[in-house]
Amino acid sequence: GAVVSQHPSWVICKSGTSVKIECRSLDFQATTMFWYRQFPKQSLMLMATSNEGSKATYEQGVEKDKFLINHASLTLSTLTVTSAHPEDSSFYICRPRPTSGQETQYFGPGTRLLVL
Amino acid sequence: GENVEQHPSTLSVQEGDSAVIKCTYSDSASNYFPWYKQELGKGPQLIIDIRSNVGEKKDQRIAVTLNKTAKHFSLHITETQPEDSAVYFCAASIDTGGFKTIFGAGTRLFVKA
Numbered sequence: 001g002a003v004v005s006q007h008p009s010w011v012i013c014k015s016g017t018s019v020k021i022e023c024r025s026l027d028f029q030a031t032t033m034f035w036y037r038q039f040p041k042q043s044l045m046l047m048a049t050s051n052e053g054s055k056a057t058y059e060q061g062v063e064k065d066k067f068l069i070n071h072a073s074l075t076l077s078t079l080t081v082t083s084a085h086p087e088d089s090s091f092y093i094c095r096p097r098p099t100s101g102q103e104t105q106y107f108g109p110g111t112r113l114l115v116l
Numbered sequence: 117g118e119n120v121e122q123h124p125s126t127l128s129v130q131e132g133d134s135a136v137i138k139c140t141y142s143d144s145a146s147n148y149f150p151w152y153k154q155e156l157g158k159g160p161q162l163i164i165d166i167r168s169n170v171g172e173k174k175d176q177r178i179a180v181t182l183n184k185t186a187k188h189f190s191l192h193i194t195e196t197q198p199e200d201s202a203v204y205f206c207a208a209s210i211d212t213g214g215f216k217t218i219f220g221a222g223t224r225l226f227v228k229a
Binding site: 004006034041042043044046049093095097103106107108109 | 159214217220221
């Protein structure tokens with residue numbers, strides 16, 4: 001069965017609204033969470049890296065005030081796209097890093113966001 | 117900056133034939149090289165990986181080779197099946213923890229029945 005879940009799997013929203021995406025590691029604890037964005041027919045681009053209980057580190061060009069990341073527990077991290085615009089339409093994928101030191105091999109199933 | 121080049125971008129093969137995807141990395145500190153398969157609308161799935169102290173690894177119909185001197189690594193799929201059709205990404209990383217992972221651009225594999 002799935003070891004990483006994301007909710008929702010897809011969402012359509014109006015421009016200007018905020019969307020929250022949840023990522024849960026089901027079989028292990030994750031101190032670190034990687035959040036990626038993937039545009040159609042493109043590769044995965046790292047947006048930010050979050051650690052449980054501390055602020056996320058954002059990649060260059062990613063607005064931290066627009067993409068709010070909360071990593072409040074070892075099994076849950078959320079990404080909120082604030083004031084979404086059509087150019088934010090993308091596939092968002094999380095990737096939890098096991099606290100145990102095991103390989104970071106699982107990605108979430110992804111959340112497709114469409115902003116109208 | 118560091119990058120990973122992946123070729124070809126699209127590959128079409130007949131069922132039963134072999135498929136080869138090649139990647140080149142630039143960061144000499146990379147020592148972990150995973151390959152992912154991504155089906156439409158889903159997250160990537162790890163299919164095989166190789167560490168820098170190994171030159172080749174095989175898992176049933178899938179094999180990966182690594183030439184650390186040349187900074188090349190390749191994915192080989194034998195006896196392809198229609199369900200192998202997907203996008204494949206190579207990646208290079210300094211460790212297995214996921215930090216500083218650089219992904220290739222992806223190869224869209226079509227296996228024709």
